Amino acid sequence: MKRCVITGIGAVTPLGNDIESYWNGLKNGVCGIDYIKKFDTENYKVKVAAEIKDFDAEKYVPKKELKRNDMFSIYGIAAAMQAFEMSGLKEGDIDPDRFGVIVGSGIGGLFTMEEQILKMGEKGPSKVSPLFIPMTIGNMASGNIALKFGAKGICSSVVTACATGTNCIGEAYRNIKHGYLDLCFAGGTEASISGIAIAGFTNLTALSTEPDPKKASRPFDKNRSGFVMGDGAGVLMLEELEHALKRGAKIYGEIVGYGATCDAYHVTAPCPDGEGAAKAMEMAMNEAGIKPEDVSYINAHGTGTHHNDIGETVAIKRALGSAAYKVPVSSTKSMTGHLLGAAGAVEAIACICALDNNFIPPTIGYETPDEECDLDYVPNTGRAAELRYALSNSLGFGGHNAVLCFKKWEG
Template identity: 65%
Template sequence: MTNRVVITGMGAVTPLGNTVDEFWNGLKEGKNGIGPITKFDATETGISVAGELKDFDPTNYMPRKIAKRMDDFSKYGVAAAVQAVEMSGIDTEKTDMDRFGVIVGSGIGGLNAMQEQIIKMHDKGPQRVAPLFVPMAIGNMVAGNISIAIGTKGINTSIVTACASGNNSIGEAYRNIKHGYSDVILAGGAEGTIDEIGISGFAALTALSTSTDPDRASIPFDKERSGFVMGEGAGVVMLESLDHALERNAAIYGEIVGYGSTGDGYHMTAPTPDGSGAGKAMINAMQEAGITPETVGYVNAHGTGTPANDSAETMAIKYAFGEELAKNVAISSTKSMTGHLLGAAGAIEAIACIKALQEGFLPPTIGLEVQDEACELDYVPGVGRKTETKYALNNSLGFGGHNAVTCFKKWEGK
């Protein structure tokens, strides 16, 4: 026997706002969360814009003393997790905490701490490195800090699959509950890499958009796209077995019904041009959900805005759906509004899928003005769309050939 797995809480810290409602309302309105980089002087990097958080205060979620011991990515993750727990209404005093887990990943981890302490070591010597450098820098600490903050005693792990980390985390958490190892898991991703080395590193790869215009920088599927825009933040969903949720009379916001995870085995940074790697992950997610492509009404695309990604992902959707059905499914890239949150991207985009199904509204791909001939599908350009749909796929593709796809179902009662 397997368990059905439902979503009973969500938390988001994003360039569109620091709550799920602010994030979702921004997506619905087609609001652009991208603007000039303010965290440091980026002039020499050749990159001008990013999706920075606005007015984020970690002390709304944790004591100041605790926050000072965390890198930004951990602060963002804890904030999103606290929101998800609060939304879920779970009473930890009445919950078996040995069966309450955390699976939250990060593509890069504590890059700010790494940059700051390596410079300090170089300039002032090894004796000046901060005592807490290691626990601030290592990528698993977002999961560790969430577990400590909430008091969970179940599975506590962190997945690193670059830009697929958040989506892989949700998929693995789903399977863990489905097969009876846990009752409740906080799952998602967090990232905080808008700093000199983060921007310079991706710029050196020629992966980032060099546009100085925030409205023409993150433009997935547009012929004039030239790269992605770095974003930061976190997304965490509370997954729970249906029986556990019903027993405590929890509000249910959606159901996760399928997961696909594959490898391209092709290239360090480029996806397979024929889209077969990501396409198979989409097929696997639909097969686990027990559905056919005809029933999927929305795909939240990875849609980074790099020339290679968007054309390959278009091929992947055709691979999974077939040429004709691919033309009928609505697809959008919410990265057009948030930028690319790397390891957190799949997590906030899972929340976008859950809300889209719940409210019958598909968020748009803003800034899509000159559609590329190689990207000829329906990307919901410019303005969102009211459409009732039962199933949505969430695509995440990471450097190293990591493909993660989750399948969500609209909650219509047990």
């Protein structure tokens, strides 16, 4: 079997539009949540979200192409370009047939969907954009990235709601591990903060209605009241180890395990006994060849909904046993909000940066302990620690569970 390493990472997030600003925001416990500016929220119960700020799309996409792509594709392209630049890859290093793209979106071009459906209602079907379909379908982030970089290997888009980014990275890891690819862009992208999405999630009672942006996303806190929507993208450049070493690439970490299961329990609620999520964690650890006590850090799914945080806590204790109480667990969604299909990707990047820098990002907004959530959630302030292995958990609507195990690069 081949080994799969990370040689580049790119991010567009509510904390900043590159890796440096994103990681600095996480380290310093910065809240990326604010009042919604993309549309008028006067008639909405929810008025806060984690939007992208000061993003220069023309830095990544020619001006004439901007109106031909939904922002979810543009964010994905931007993150991929950052990852490629960081990797230091040159044309001579690449066999296009062994260069893949697996970048997903949980929802796709929802903002464009809303815009064009309203236009059809107001002006009739002849006024719908001829680019409506290619702008909205969820595979187009992968398609556009492959087009830009001439990647002719597998070009796929896993769609598993909030587990999308993690599943995409896991599937790319397997393609490299089993020898199908030398290189693969992997991750997730989302730009779904829109009137219809906020209304839908609000009426599902999934979103926090807390009016204070600084208190809206507080995973594992007893007074949590739901998740906060976020936009953005995270893309990793995954590379087969020997391929990376041959060209003298700088390596930022290694993927050593992946687990994916389904609760088969409920459309939106996690299984209360945590069996499915625990099994995914166990699968990732088993593939990595490690024991629970070897885990240095867990980046939790940690949405801030009542049932998720309790269910994930149960799952972590089920998978790690007594070691669960010794492992720091934090939710970076407390700072970024929930990026839906991109969440697992930006959280994978958080794990890679944590391992590389020996620093655990905090769970901010944590004030009141919950007796049903009794682990070490790294409240409010990050901490320096010697780290070797990190798990990244993603649990999506539909019962999807996906977990990645990352290892610090030790040469």
